[in-house]
Amino acid sequence: MLTDPSRQLRLLIDSVRDHALYLLDPEGMVCSWNPGAERIKGYSADEVVGTHFGRFYLPADREAGEPLRLLRLAAQHGHVASEGWRVRRDGSSFRASVVIEPVMEAGELLGFVKITRDITEQWQAQRLLRDAQRALRHTQQFETVGRLSRGLSHEFNNLLTTIGNALDLLSLRVASDVRASELLDAAQAATDRGALLTRQLLAFSTGQTLIREPVDINTLLQQWLPDLQRTCPAHVVLEASLAPGLPQVSTDAMQLQTALANLVANAAEATLEGGRILIGTALEHRLDPDADTALQRGYVTLSVCDEGHGMAAEIAERATEPFFTTKDIGKGSGLGLSQVFGFTTQSGGFVDVSTTPGVGTTVSLLLPAIEDPAHDR
Ligand SMILES: Nc1ncnc2c1ncn2[C@@H]1O[C@H](COP(=O)(O)OP(=O)(O)OP(=O)(O)O)[C@@H](O)[C@H]1O
Ligand SMILES: [Mg+2]
Missing domain, CATH: 1.10.287 (Helix Hairpins)
Structure with missing residues (x-):
């Protein structure tokens, strides 16, 4: 029979396994510890009783005085509820929902009851939901x-x-x-x-729905060069160096033309002091980034190299984001490089950007060559 009140209390507290339920003295030293606390925080009673409860807080919160601040608030208001990150014995952190109640007797503060619940799973679920809503x-x-x-x-x-x-x-x-x-x-x-x-x-x-067909990049370039030259300001010289005998690539010629126009426009805009823009083609053998095997395959490379102002690292990192531009409002859409990237990727290729501030930029589109499989290495 459960008649002894103190035994009843002990059994009650020990049966609570989902909540850490323990007593603190007025200074925050741990006086009691239940199995729930051991389960959530990983410490046994021997390890924590007599130590300060600030050890469960993240170092930054501890240094900012958060543990004692909560005790003060609880003493002032008769109750405090909070939520935050706490640290387990193994160093891992968990999201805690915390309630602290002062224990008073005849107007004197004897200590605090502290109840902590691990709400990491709910917190993560809420975050996922919020992220999903944002994405939508x-x-x-x-x-x-x-x-x-x-x-x-x-x-x-x-x-x-x-x-x-x-x-x-x-x-x-x-x-x-x-x-x-x-x-x-x-x-x-x-x-x-x-x-x-x-x-x-x-x-x-x-x-970008691509209409792909086998194209000869050099032939197209020769057709497009006069128009491209016309779009460049007078102080910019556009030159081409086309490797002969290139294999064809399967791509959308219209999109390729737009991509090249974007690259030449960018190059010309970066060449404020005047200089050369070189359009080059070449055949390269590279590892296919999407293939499981380590086989190399042929790519027709179309590169636009300028002697302009180049890009600082933080600009180069974001340059291909849609709508990212360093131009003033109304001067650029920030869609140029994003079109280049989107189109090249959809053609099964990839883009290389190498840039040095004050020296210039080279953007290369690598488009998979249509090759006789016997030639693949
Ligand atoms: N060749 C280059 N040299 C230096 N900076 C470049 C070069 N190409 C792109 N950038 C940088 O990347 C940014 C994004 O380029 P992107 O072509 O996507 O948009 P934009 O040129 O700003 O706008 P739009 O293409 O609509 O005129 C540019 O604003 C510029 O800062
Ligand atoms: Mg542009």
């Missing part, structure tokens, strides 16, 4: 932006095509008027810039 909101926002960009970019593309055609016709009529031709060139360059922006937006908004 983020996706919804992206979808909205995507829809908006898709609509706008189609509209703008049509408008810019009309303007571009009109400018072309006009420039034929005023060919003998130097000043008028200059003005038309400036208008045409602005139209080209607008067209690039709308293509970037379109690429971003549709998640």
